[in-house]
Amino acid sequence: MKTSVDPKPEGLRARKRRATENAIELSAVKLALENGVNNVTVEAICEMADISRSTFFNYFPARDYAIVGRAINIPEGPDAFAILDTSPDNLPLGIYRLLFAAIGHSKVNTEVAQLRMQLLTTQPEAARISQLSMAESVGPLIATTAAWLHANPDRARIDSLEREAWLAAMTVHTVVSTQLAELAQLDPDDISLDESGFHDFKADLQKVLTAR
Known part of the structure; x- marks a missing residue:
């Protein structure tokens, strides 16, 4: 079984699309750092990224998403369910795979990650918007996980399926957040996340949670 979080090898078209997406995100975050989140406009982002307004909305439904x-x-x-079924005895890993399948790739631009981290720690409004954006994903992720557990109750580890879904989904959210924070410390580049990072985090989390 393939263990990479990449759903398929990235072709030229996908690389070009990701390059445009990175240009939009970099422009948005840089403008937010320079002028404040509330002073960033789609027009300014388009000008800095050298794209049209229609191109912007082909990638992002709203300004806030480009920023955070x-x-x-x-x-x-x-x-x-087909993705979660690939890891029936390790639900967080299945959710991790589901998350990156939804994204469509496992690439992270470390410059974007670094600037976003700076933005979130210096502008409370950016942190608020980021939390709202994450909540839009976390809620459905928990719901989908809970539905899978109800369809596969023999795979549950605890009596409350809803609690297990919440704990598993939030564990993955913490894994990805930690990985992004660590990547923000690297030199600017495109980095591919893989499941080795997930397993390393899980091992460390188990050490932290183990009573002395």
Whole structure:
């Protein structure tokens, strides 16, 4: 079984699309750092990124998502269950795979990550918008996970399926947040996340949670 979080190898078209997306995000975050989140306009982002307004909205539904990151459209039903089924005895890993399947790639631009981290720690409004964006993804992720557990109750580890779904989904959210924070410390580049990072985090989390 393939263990990479990449759903498929990235072709030229996908690389070009990601390059445009990175240019939009970099422009948005730089403008937010320079002028404040509330003073950033779509027009200014387009000018800095050298794109049209229509191109911007082909990538992002609203200005805020370009600044702090878009909400992820989490798959539901059979498509989601098929991914979770690849790791029935390790639900967080299955959710991790589901999350990156929804994103469509596992690439992270470390410059964007670094600037966003700076923005979130210096501008409370950016942190508020980021939390709202994340909530748009986390809620459906928990719901999809809970639905899978109800369809596969023999895979549950605790009596409350809703609590297990919440704990598993929030564990993955913490994994990804920690990975992004660590990547923000690296030199600007495109980095591919892989499941080795997930397993390392899980091992460290178990050490932290183990009573002395």
